[in-house]
Amino acid sequence: MKAFELTEKKEFMHLLLRSELFDNFLLSEATIHAAVKYDIDGRINKSFFADKDDLSGQHLDGLTYLPYGQIRPVCFELIKGRRTPTYFKFVLMLSPSNLTNTIQASGTSISESDIRAAFLNIYYQNGRLMLTTGVSYSTFITDKSFETEWEKFTINFLNRKNVAFSEI
Numbered sequence: 366m367k368a369f370e371l372t373e374k375k376e377f378m379h380l381l382l383r384s385e386l387f388d389n390f391l392l393s394e395a396t397i398h399a400a401v402k403y404d405i406d407g408r409i410n411k412s413f414f415a416d417k418d419d420l421s422g423q424h425l426d427g428l429t430y431l432p433y434g435q436i437r438p439v440c441f442e443l444i445k446g447r448r449t450p451t452y453f454k455f456v457l458m459l460s461p462s463n464l465t466n467t468i469q470a471s472g473t474s475i476s477e478s479d480i481r482a483a484f485l486n487i488y489y490q491n492g493r494l495m496l497t498t499g500v501s502y503s504t505f506i507t508d509k510s511f512e513t514e515w516e517k518f519t520i521n522f523l524n525r526k527n528v529a530f531s532e533i
Contacts, residue, residue, distance in 0.1 A: 367516040371487075371494040373529040378494075381455070381487065382441040386526060388434025390457035390485065395436075397443050398452040405440075407431050407456075433457055454488040471514035479503055483515050496523075496530070 371377045380386045392407035407430045411420065420426045433455075444450055459467060465477055484499040498519050500512045523530055 366512070367498050367519065368533040369496045369519075369523070369530040370533055371496055371528065371530050374489075374494045377528060378444075380526065380528065382437060382444060385434060387457055387485075388432060388437065389460060389463065390433045391428065391430035391460050392433045392436050393430055393456040393458050393482075393484070394454075395440060395456070396452070396454045397440070397450050399443060399446075399448070399450045403443050405436065407436070427461070430458065432460070450489065452488070452490050454486065457485045457487065458482045467515065467518060468511065471511050471518075473508070473510040473514060475506070475508065475511040479506055480511065485519065495533075 392405070394407055395403070395405040397403040397405075409420075409425055409428060409431050414420050414425075425431070440455070444453065458464075459482065464480065464483055467483060468475060468477055468480065479502060481501040481503050484501065486495075486497045486499060488495050488497075496519075498512075498516050500515055520532075
């Protein structure tokens with residue numbers, strides 16, 4: 366796991382809430398402490414959708430969690446305003462297809478069945494905006510090479526998108 370402080374808060378918040386930069390990630394969960402506390406469970410409520418065609422039409426078939434891009438406007442509405450929330454946390458994860466691509470690109474011996482998810486945890490607390498990486502394994506594995514590659518991928522992603530950060 367690597368931790369980063371996001372040094373240009375306003376610019377990063379614009380990228381997180383107003384741009385499509387993170388839209389291809391899935392939202393595992395979000396917590397926002399503003400005037401009240403909001404807890405968002407990113408799992409898709411399949412009973413909300415009329416039928417499988419409805420899920421397919423929304424490009425949700427085969428997914429357990431909602432793409433962040435579909436919930437981003439709601440998150441923006443909860444955070445926008447004159448006052449900064451006292452705390453927030455977004456747990457984003459790679460979609461199944463992006464996880465497969467990342468595993469293959471990593472060049473490690475890890476297989477898809479070994480990894481449950483690769484995460485980006487974005488949180489704001491005590492005036493600091495932070496991002497941490499994480500990997501959830503399906504089983505105990507001593508080989509942490511994929512974790513190292515996920516950390517490198519995250520650094521390259523932030524650099525390519527001109528996100529200002531310092532490694533902690």
